[in-house]
Amino acid sequence: MEIIGIIIVAVFVNNIVFSQFLGICPFLGVSKKIDTAIGMSAAVTFVITLSTLVTYLIQKGILENFGLEYLQTITFILVIAALVQMVEIIIKKISPPLYQALGVYLPLITTNCIILGVAILVIQKDFNLVESIVYAISTAIGYSMALLIFSSIREQLALSKVPKAMQGVPIALLTAGILAMAFMGFSGIDQVFK
Amino acid sequence: MAKLKSTFKNMFLSLFTICFVVAVLLAQVNKITAKPIAEAKAKKLENAIREVVPPFDNNPVAEAYKIPDGAGDSLTIYPAKKGDEWVGFAVTSYSNNAFGGTIQIIVGFDKDNRIVNYSVLSHAETPGLGAKVVQWFKDTSKPGQCIIGRDLSKEKLSVSKDGGNVDAITASTITSRAFLEAVNKAYAAYVNTIAGNAASGATELSKDIVPEETTKNEKDIASDTTINKNDKTTGGEEHAQ
Amino acid sequence: MLKTFRIGGIHPKANKLSAGKTIQSIEIPDEVSIPLAQHIGAPSQPVVKKGDKVKVGTLIGKSVGFVSANIHSSVSGTVKKIDKVVDVSGYRRDAVIISVEGDEWEDSIDRSETLINECALSQKEIIDKIAASGIVGMGGATFPTHVKLMPPPGTKAEVLIINGVECEPYLTSDHQLMMEKTEEILIGTTLLMKALNVSKAIIGIENNKKDVIAKFSQLASSYPGIRIQPLEERYPQGGEKQLIDALIGRQVPSGALPIAVGAVVQNVGTTFAVYEAVQKNKPLIERIVTVTGEEVHNPCNIRSRIGVPFQALIDFAGGLPQNTGKIVSGGPMMGKAVAYTDIPVTKGTSGILIISSSKAKRKTPKDCIRCAKCVQVCPMGLNPTLLMNLSEYAVWDRAEKNHITDCIECGSCSYTCPADRPLLDYIRLGKGKVMALMKARKN
Amino acid sequence: MIEHEGIIEHIDGNHIKVRILQQSACSACHAKRYCTAADSSEKTVDVVDYSGQFKVNDRVTIEGKTSLGYKAVWWAYGIPLILIVSMVILSTYMWHLNEIQGALLSVSILAPYYIVLYFLRNKMTKIFTFTIKKSDSSNLFLL
Amino acid sequence: MENKLVVSPSPHVHGRDSIPKNMYGVLIALIPAFLVSLYVFRLDAIIITLFSVLFCVGFEYLIAKFILKKQPTITDGSAILTGILLAFNLPSNLPLWILAIGALAAIGIGKMSFGGLGNNIFNPALVGRIFLLISFPAQMTTWPVPATAATDAVTSATVLANLKFNPDNLPSLTHMFLGTEGGSLGEMSALALLLGLGYLLWKKIITWHIPTAILGTVALFSGILYLIHPIPQHNPLIHLFSGGLMLGAIFMATDYVTSPLTKKGMLIYGFFIGIITMCIRLWGAYPEGMSFAIVLMNGFTPLINYYTTPKRFGEVKKNG
Amino acid sequence: MRNNINVLINGIVKENPTFVLLLGMCPTLATTSSALNGMSMGLATLFVLTCSNIAISSLKNLIPDMVRIPAFIVVIAAFVTIVEMVMNAYLPALADSLGIFIPLIVVNCIVLGRAESFASKNNVISSLFDGLGIGIGFTLALTVLGALREFLGTGKIFSITVYPENYGSLIFVLAPGAFIVLGYLIAIFNKLQKKTN
Amino acid sequence: MNAILIAVALLGIIGAASATILYLTGQKFKVIEDPLIEQIQEILPGANCGGCGFPGCRGFASAVVKSYTMDDLFCPVGGQETMDKIATILGKTAPATSKKIAVVRCDGTCEHRPQTSIYDGAPRCAIEAALYGGETDCFFGCLGLGDCVDACLFDAIHINPQTLLPEVDEDKCTACGACVKACPKDIIELRKQGPKSRRIFVSCVNKDKGPIARKACEVACIGCSKCLQVCAFDAITIENNLAYIDDDKCRLCRKCVPVCPTNSIWELNFPPRKEKASESSKEEIKKTV
Ligand SMILES: Cc1cc2nc3c(=O)[nH]c(=O)nc-3n(C[C@H](O)[C@H](O)[C@H](O)COP(=O)(O)O)c2cc1C
Ligand SMILES: Cc1cc2nc3c(=O)[nH]c(=O)nc-3n(C[C@H](O)[C@H](O)[C@H](O)COP(=O)(O)O)c2cc1C
Ligand SMILES: Cc1cc2nc3c(=O)[nH]c(=O)nc-3n(C[C@H](O)[C@H](O)[C@H](O)COP(=O)(O)O)c2cc1C
Ligand SMILES: Cc1cc2nc3c(=O)[nH]c(=O)nc-3n(C[C@H](O)[C@H](O)[C@H](O)CO)c2cc1C
Ligand code: SF4
Ligand code: SF4
Ligand code: SF4
Ligand code: SF4
């Protein structure tokens, strides 16, 4: 039940975009095509999960053991930066065609903000390993959902007559605001799972 | 000075030097700030206790002990003494049924089971709504909503909407309900341990509690006391409001 | 039991003002211009030159290429010149202009009214004769009929469908033709069946032509294999894909021809022309044209020679009303508005509709309110509002993905739209672009 | 169908290297010079073509089915994600390892996965193939 | 011939359907619900509705004219409709200044920022309502007692609030159906709203898909729960007849602009509105989830439109 | 000096990181529920930005190109950690309310971007001004946004009551309000910029 | 001190490890890219208009770098100036291409060309052109609905509300050719801008025979050959009843202009000529832009 609670909270109640405000830049900038949004979602999910796992390991295994919590920020960011690149190298080395296919379909993005954010949140919330992973994935699902809705809304807005001054980022923010309002309707749902 | 070339040696040295300097620097800053940080934390709790119980001269934090809350978790009790005399108890309690999840409070009772004061340690309620809980129930000018001075052995607290005796925060019945739940829990748990010794299993509150009786089991419970880490920054949700 | 097609459709007011009016012939004017491009496909090559004498039925334009059709003189007289004349396309295109002298017909043509039932010709001979006579689809598409009669290899015709639907409001030319030439059409059908080597033919007629249905049903029994099928009144039932769906319950797949489901569709006018060509040796030189409109004095059905200017037909129907706002060649749903009255009648001119100025202009378009009414009425199951937007914003790849090329340009969407949006205008534009892109991609 | 414009960089028999001018999400961004994320990179794609109609510096269009993109995402991110998650769950609930061990095990599961992927690399090469065609010299998108 | 001929592409006739025709049709369908609220709340009903319409129309006019600088199109009736539906979603004793803020949110944020009628993604009236609900929860959740009730209390709880917090204190189903229990202006009587539905269907203003999908899903969802655990909270009839479900399903989820285009899409949309509403009603902090569910699904509508295509003519079925 | 002032102004107006470049959106939205919070976040970023700009431009010749990104990250992260620790020690309440957005300064594109594109190419003084300019631009934007939200939501600005709290629309201090207010602010900024051009 | 040691060690290890990885990545992923491409992209106008025939400016930049000669490569937006700069960087010579500009070859204003019908479809030239010849009897001339205006990325072409004809803003036009492609009637042509922006061209595309053309529009080219006869440089050809001036051969002598009976030859940006009154009216039209 706890686990389901974590999922519901991360996806709906405290959606990473609409209530936690993480990963906003790519959310506003990149999500213009639905197909791309789907591919990006998968990539983000994997990267968030993997880096949460590794930073969790570092936090519990090293930092807390040696009383070095104050190095959290610096180690996490270094590890994450290295990890993301390493995955790319490995894929490229192992199967260049696979790597190429990814390159053709996915835009290059770096969502450091959300990755580091989730890694730190997991530690702050005092989650255990399973909870951390579940939280990371659910957050990513929440993010993917936001990206997906948003890319489709943008495709539609591109075909309608939004006033000049509102075009682009302003209307995107406004839409996100209204969606955030709608998502507030879910508040309290997590209590069922306690 | 010309730019260093990207040879492996240069790179390694340069990066290592930077890391070295940074590590030393951070360790020094940490050393300087570690104490204030710990103090800030400790102070927060101590201030809260001081706020909710009559003046004392012991160290309640050191004498704290835990008792089960009946729901698988435990509440911490901080006894306040003046000299050897017991003047009140501060109890940290919580409820998971608040609007934004968990709300953690500390409530102080005096010898006569009256609420001296309370303080909200952490919450994630809506600013302007549920967040009013921090002050709402302290307003002595409004007896309907004020809980200070109420004798819990006489009445259990509940919101008037549920037929109870406390006026809820406007449009925040949920928060109010959760808050009162936490207060009741604090009182019940504390009385329970006392009564638990007297009449086994009895949950009814006995009116004449003798403080001395508690001192017995105070020791063994206090022995495994660690201050729970519920004052940890909640991060995400909290600032997200 | 009435049948109909399964997706979409609308009920425009029928307004068949000229229903039941007997077909009348009009005097031949002094000069006719016979356009060389009267059909889909390559324009014909003129085979006469200035000063040549021609008779009614003389070949004046020869078909070039596979999809093309012969053109015959509809009058007798002298070729005045071959020049550019504004035709229904709205542009000046090549036409043979003939000064009329008398009314002398080619000798081979049998001008008697006698019904000729038997036909000894072989399948190929029939098709050749149809090709020689320059018959093209008279239901509006003007696709050369002989091409349709030669199914591409790998396909086989199973059923012949005769399109007597005439679902366009106002038009009654097919109706009246069916009333007056019932037997001829049935014989024509038999000929087409023979040409296609099928044993089944269905004549689909909408239920607002009960007299025709009754007459056909009565006579059809003596023509084996021909069935009459009354249909619900619904636009665009006459579209061949819709008609096939309504009659035999098969849907022609996207991008495919009717033959893919074993059907060949011919209009009743075409069928009548086939009869005349095969049995009477008469090339396609005249057709029935409905001249109609609310303000027209005498809405009527006219047998007109090809090349006669609209003005002559309009005069016959009582002249152009004072407050004329728009002249449409064809029906109100699919017809083409023209800017001039001296445009010549061609093989595809099924009617001339005169709309008064109060109704000529469209209302100003508003933004789409996404009411989905256009989606509901589209007989092709498309999403017109999306297609319009994609065309307007030039998103061709998505337009293609959303099957813009399936649109049959029936206009149901524009007709329905409460926001008065010019859906079909843009869809037509997008369809053209996407087709060009697809073609460019193939090469 | 996904299409990308590119330029032929190198031809070696039937193997053609095409440099695709990837319009990365960030390279179109007006703020890219403030942001290191905008590594607007160019990638090369290997294509096999037997027609012999291409030469170096030709402008070509690379085509691949959209489903290929999903497949690539699946192999690169989908499967490893599932592996990690199942390892975490297995190690915690089935084998009752402690958290550090569980986490280590879960990360290290990626190693065998990548090894397997390495052995499947020929198959990958077959799956992820692209075709190229000459670009229409006129800008059809402006048509 | 003096007058020039008009030339335009086909078709040359139009069905004479128009935006105002549809909008005023909906207004007519809302009359029974308005009469009920008039009977229940008397003068308040008129004041709130009237001012809501005035504010909405006024804001639309001002924004169009002075900010967007384009021809105001208030005659199409959509702003009036937004005004009425916004009013129908509010308690009858709401202060007028709050009403004005709500109207500004509805028209300004929900509609005109997106470019006006037809371009908005979210239902304007509901944007207004949720905006108010979040901004002024106290005023938005205190309901005046119906003038028809025989108590002297000034505020009353809605059926749903009781269902959530006080399930022993429920009125009879007949009362709910006829609509004499507390609540927002327009959601009082299921009967009146169903009459409206009949009118809308008869006039072909809407199709049956969305209302049916929503009501069906809610009935099914709670019905299953009721079979498993028959408590009032799970009673399908209570859910159907109480709160804004009917109003939302019939008049608000069906808003053309913000609902899917295809029938398949409408069914999916309705289904999820039903599910989300029930989840919020049963487990969320709010007693009622209809507005949130509709606005949320408005957000999903473009996605639904993207993935559902109408049933295409001649579509070759796979394996078929 | 003239040049340096230009650099400064540029960061505040023409290349305002929030309204023009649209960078660092997360802290912008998350920490502006009040004017004070917004300003604090802005100042924290300003501090990190300026310090890292100075440090990097003075170290630029010691850092080989290939490792410059990791080196920059380490330097920036160091300053961020310092801010974090100092805040926790001396301003615990503020640290609580800014939460994880303090450590997240590390990944704020503005900081790394400036290091990479300006500080690593220019001298210490210009880099200082650049950091200050961009930082002040960011701080101003966050303060304005925070003040506006606080004003609309609670009737206060910097906790000073302007009109009674009961008349404020709570939504503005909550998540949706952040998006909505920022959306309109950017729209207005766009419009004004168009006009001045 | 111990804690500091551990901290140093830890950070050192992690720093070194990530540095190695980042370094490796840098090596592996180093785009084998000419720094020149970046450099050239900086010079390019960044309009990403596609006028050069490449997808975006970057595409053009890499094409320039890769190609051996600079033939066939031209950025219409940046013009010769940019190409010369690029050439200097690459150490090549840019073929001299003279700057071009879009020219609208129709002068069928409301006075010159009486309206004979009313078009009432969607306001797009392409849609009107597919339906019929247009609102006047000239079936070749401008429809005035501005498909060209919509196509221009540089805001360089606008419909003059008085004449209802598009006019090109000489300063803004980059000769990208988007309008040329957009016009369904092939009215717009890219012509040499000429010295001091002086140009002479036939402002008509009507291919009808003289009388028909003249009846439809006062200023239509009727194919009378008068200009052809006065041209000393063989710059004028007549085909399908329409004169055309080759801008490669034209020496801007202005002899053809006055002989045209219908005033359909335009001269732009020349000093005014006193004797011809009608000429100045044209200039006026030009100035109203
Ligand atoms: C944005 C928002 C925040 C809310 N926050 C709280 C809250 O913090 N505490 C609470 O009890 N209710 C909160 N509510 C819930 C509503 O006020 C709810 O109607 C109320 O709790 C129950 O009504 P009552 O208190 O009038 O009985 C919130 C509602 C909204 C819209
Ligand atoms: C290349 C081509 C080949 C065609 N071949 C056939 C055919 O074999 N059989 C047939 O029935 N129609 C054939 N058609 C005609 C079309 O199916 C259709 O009848 C014509 O486009 C008119 O359609 P409409 O009358 O529905 O507008 C062909 C059309 C084209 C363009
Ligand atoms: C929307 C639409 C409506 C049509 N309506 C009719 C009609 O009422 N009668 C008819 O004979 N053909 C109609 N047609 C043409 C038919 O599709 C088809 O071309 C014709 O029946 C084939 O016969 P034909 O080649 O002999 O003309 C219509 C076509 C379309 C696209
Ligand atoms: C069936 C129907 C339902 C409508 N429902 C709403 C509604 O719930 N809220 C609203 O603001 N407008 C509604 N409108 C009016 C109009 O569509 C709405 O104002 C647009 O969303 C504004 O662009 C409705 C219109 C129709 C025809
Ligand atoms: S014109 Fe095309 S899109 Fe419109 S209804 Fe007819 S088939 Fe559908
Ligand atoms: S009928 Fe008109 S208003 Fe309705 S969806 Fe279609 S285009 Fe839009
Ligand atoms: S006027 Fe034509 S050629 Fe000139 S910039 Fe605009 S679109 Fe390009
Ligand atoms: S020049 Fe061509 S595109 Fe431009 S308005 Fe005239 S007809 Fe239209």
Ligand code: FES
């Ligand atoms: S600050 Fe840019 S993504 Fe978070």
